[in-house]
Amino acid sequence: MCGIVGYTGTREARDILIDGLKKLEYRGYDSAGVALQQDGELVITKAAGSVADLEKKLVNNSKNINMGIGHTRWATHGRPSDQNAPPHSSASGEISIVHNGIIENHRFLRKWLTEEAGYTFRSETDTEVLVHLIEEHYTGDLLDAVLEAISGVEGSYALVAASSREPGRLVCARQDSPLIVGFGEGENFIASDIPALLAHTRKTCILEDGEFASLTAESVEIYDAEGRLLEKETFEVTWDIEAAEKNGYKHFMLKEIMEQPVAIRETMRQRIDAAKGKVDPTELDFSSEELARLEKIYIVACGTAYHAGLIGKVVVEQLAGIPVEVDVASEFRYRNPMLGENQLAIVISQSGETADTLAALRLARSKGVKVLAITNVVGSTVSREADQVLFTWAGPEIAVASTKAYLTQLIVLYLVALYLGEGRGTLEPGQSAELVEGLLALPEQLKAILSEENTAKLCAYCDHLSGWGSAFFIGRNLDYPVAMEGALKLKEISYIHAEACAAGELKHGPLALIEEGLPVIALVTQEAVLDKTLSNIQEINARGGAVFAITQEGFDDVGRQASSVFTIPPVNDILAPVLSVVPTQLIAYYAALARGSSVDKPRNLAKSVTVE
Ligand code: F6R
Secondary structure: OOOOEEEEEEOOHHHHHHHHHHHHHHHHHOOOEEEEEEEEEEEEEEEEEOHHHHHHHOEEEEEEEEEEEEEEEOOOOOOOOOOOOOEOOOOOEEEEEEEEEEEEOOOHHHHHHHOOOOOOOOOOHHHHHHHHHHHHHOOOOHHHHHHHOOOOOOOEEEEEEEOOOOOOOOOEEEEEEOOEEEEEEOOOEEEEEHOOOOOOOOOOOOOOOEEOOOOOOOOOEEEEEOOOOOOOOOOOOOOOOOHHOOOOOOHHHHHHHHOOOHHHHHHOOEEEEEEEEOOOOOOOOOOOHHHHHEEEEEEOOHHHHHHHHHHHHHHHHHHHHHOEEEEEEEHHHOOOOOOOOOOEEEEEEOOOOOHHHHHHHHHHEEEEOOOEEEEEOOHHHHHHHEEEEOOOOOOOOOOOOOOOHHHHHHHHHHHHHHHHHHHOOOOOHHHHHHHHHHHHHHHHHHHHHHHHHHHHHHHHHHHHOOOOOOEEEEEEOOHHHHHHHHHHHHHHHHEEEEEEEEEEHHOOHHHHHHHHHHOEEEEOOOOHHHHHHHHHHHHHOOOOOOEEEEEEOOOHHHHHHEEEEEEOOOHHHHHHHHHHHHHHHHHHHHHHHHHHOOOOOOOOOOOOOOOO
């Protein structure tokens, strides 16, 4: 989730780029840089850290520079460092680029560029692959070179390139990563997000996937992938800067909920071989002996990440046949866990900085247990100290309540479970292909869940819910951790007290609290325990509780028992948690909205808990 800004015109490019990059700071980043066209050269300045650090480095820069490109980096390939910071230049220094996204075939391209074309790489980034590839195809026209280079690239990109041989020209390309052209008078802009443009222009045009643009101070030309000139409509942005940062959404949390189809698709990208019907997380490196010897896995995390771990336990036990214990990190570190040989610890942390999770990681490693980290932040302490890392490519999560990071953690856990099952030979014939197909279908299914009709339905339900001071979430099997996550989210942002209860436990105590109208959200997506959960719903009905059921299409009996029903698309039961949690996120959001609480920054909570 990096930020891109490009400018060509007559004003001071440095000031426009710095100002634009600052407007993108809310997205999170670890380094920044600019390439400015100066005396026939592209001069690059980079800084690890903030845009302000970059600005300081540019103070003595000469004036009257009217073209440049800038970037704030959220590390993906390669840790945050000066070397890996953007922009990247070609071997001759004549071409510089900034790039957002992930080049899937970067290993292949890097090998080809090194071995066949004689390039030397200076960074670990996939972006550097692109700039060499553009130079390789450059014969005097930057657009032609970019078109040619991109035709050999697989993956996602928002790319802006400049060549010192074509002063005043920027060439851009987009696939699965946003780029917006801003039109000025005698100047033009390009940016990955609208806030970077608003100080200068409101006249914009969004590039679509597969489109290219060539910008000079006087002209904007947009092309399709075959290089044919397109007629594109412009649109006037009417949002203020705050709304623009949230992409028009009222809160970051809602924006992040809506980003989930893309986030999980990015997390699966490059890690699934659809043709073979197998997962292929190339970052994982366990020998087959190591996998065969595994006797136990500990999953350790806090809060929402712990709930992901609870799902991971069921999935790993089912698919890989390894017993899994899941611990809250603050408990794990003080309970003298029986760490020993033939074990693996998996720590899950969005931020990668949570103190208790880090302590658990260190404890496991001190006892000789290998640690696999699942985290969203490249360069985080957890990612640096773990033996192996799988990143969740959710992009920066700004709302305190975790949503898209959680969903991507689930996806990574499915990938790990399938990888372990494959390596240990515990999967049933056809099971891998069936689950891979199911995983790949999830982004579209999520989009359907997030439709306007569905959100309106959940919003209407929250009119009832928000009047109550207390609510229950129930579920069995994989539905139970989803109920826990739903309850946590509701209490966290709406301040309604919410309790998750394994549905079978109701009559061992909690049933005493059920009264006329009390909201009970029932997760009912697991066929194996369907009848059991239906009986629990009846127990609640008999005491006047109002059950809102979240179920799968085809589970028709649920509709007959519950007061209201929300249906997710039909899905393999094991994958259902990825879909069923989303309505609970929206319920928490709309309940918080109805109660007027501070959605993105709930009271007493912080995004990253770096103290015990
Ligand atoms: C709840 C939430 C928290 C975090 C927890 C762990 O919405 O976000 O419960 O999940 O504080 O944080 P990370 O994942 O950064 O270790």
